[in-house]
Amino acid sequence: MPRWPPLCRVVLLPQRRQGKRGRKAAATTKHTGSPPGARRQQPADMLSSAHTCTETACHKLQARKRSRRLTRPAHSSRDTLPPLPAPPRGQQEDCMRLNPSFAGIALRSLLAVDLWASKRLGVCAAEGSAWGGARPLMKVVEVSGHGLPWLLGTAYGLCQSDSAATREVLLNLLFALLLDLVLVAVVKGLVKRRRPTHNKMDMFVTISVDKYSFPSGHATRAALVCRFVLHHLVLAVPLRVLVVLWALIVGISRVMLGRHNVTDVLFGLFLGYALYSVVEYCWLSPLSAPALFALWSS
Numbered sequence: 511m512p513r514w515p516p517l518c519r520v521v522l523l524p525q526r527r528q529g530k531r532g533r534k535a536a537a538t539t540k541h542t543g544s545p546p547g548a549r550r551q552q553p554a555d556m557l558s559s560a561h562t563c564t565e566t567a568c569h570k571l572q573a574r575k576r577s578r579r580l581t582r583p584a585h586s587s588r589d590t591l592p593p594l595p596a597p598p599r600g601q602q603e604d605c606m607r608l609n610p611s612f613a614g615i616a617l618r619s620l621l622a623v624d625l626w627a628s629k630r631l632g633v634c635a636a637e638g639s640a641w642g643g644a645r646p647l648m649k650v651v652e653v654s655g656h657g658l659p660w661l662l663g664t665a666y667g668l669c670q671s672d673s674a675a676t677r678e679v680l681l682n683l684l685f686a687l688l689l690d691l692v693l694v695a696v697v698k699g700l701v702k703r704r705r706p707t708h709n710k711m712d713m714f715v716t717i718s719v720d721k722y723s724f725p726s727g728h729a730t731r732a733a734l735v736c737r738f739v740l741h742h743l744v745l746a747v748p749l750r751v752l753v754v755l756w757a758l759i760v761g762i763s764r765v766m767l768g769r770h771n772v773t774d775v776l777f778g779l780f781l782g783y784a785l786y787s788v789v790e791y792c793w794l795s796p797l798s799a800p801a802l803f804a805l806w807s808s
């Protein structure tokens with residue numbers, strides 16, 4: 511059997527069905543590697559045919575088997591060409607690596623920029639870093655957005671409150687904080703993105719999933735609490751501005767301390783903001799959760 515050039519699919523046609531013109535074409539193809547009348551392949555064509563080359567590489571084995579199969583008599587009941595079988599799994603992965611999708615390239619580029627920017631912005635990651643002197647202050651900001659003080663403070667306020675309205679708001683804040691802890695733990699456990707390598711693991715009280723960084727728990731909490739407070743507390747404008755600034759500073763401090771990449775914080779802020787809408791939707795009141803409120807008033 512003749513050996514055909516690897517790019518040439520003409521070889522896959524059975525000789526007996528080609529006729530005179532077909533045989534001539536096949537002869538030309540054998541000699542030049544391209545069908546008669548076809549212009550010579552230009553560099554641009556080669557670029558655009560990269561996919562074909564990859565596909566051919568992936569199907570090389572299958573094409574050989576297939577051409578062997580085509581030597582059977584033309585009167586065979588299976589005269590028509592069967593579809594090419596899917597390449598084995600390993601070869602499929604090679605194809606994907608050689609032909610990354612636009613989304614894949616965009617995501618990889620975003621992550622590369624994210625890592626680079628996060629490293630540059632981690633100016634308080636250690637005492638010896640560019641802004642190492644500000645590290646103690648950043649750690650105070652860290653504690654201000656930590657889950658434990660917020661949970662303990664809300665629970666304490668709930669125990670002390672003597673008005674039904676305050677109790678309702680604090681009970682919902684407690685519910686929101688717990689929901690946030692669970693959601694962040696689930697996403698961290700699923701995504702399993704490691705914290706930046708320049709992070710010093712000297713954080714105030716952590717749980718097991720806190721070895722992961724996506725999303726930032728501090729950022730979700732800051733955005734959630736910020737929306738909650740702005741919605742349920744009557745505050746003067748300067749105080750409202752301070753609350754928003756606090757949430758932003760908590761987010762920024764996560765990157766400056768080297769705890770997180772920028773995307774962890776951005777997604778965290780988005781998640782916390784969205785979570786508040788869920789809390790509003792599931793708002794607990796003496797009407798929707800009478801047992802819970804009865805328990806508290808007794």
Ligand SMILES: CC(C)=CCC/C(C)=C/CC/C(C)=C/COP(=O)(O)O
Pocket residue numbers: 656657658661691713714715716717720722723725726727728729764769
């Ligand atoms: C009731 C209970 C389970 C309390 C746990 C409070 C706690 C230890 C929360 C973890 C807060 C924390 C360290 C989050 C990590 O924040 P990132 O911004 O570093 O993701």
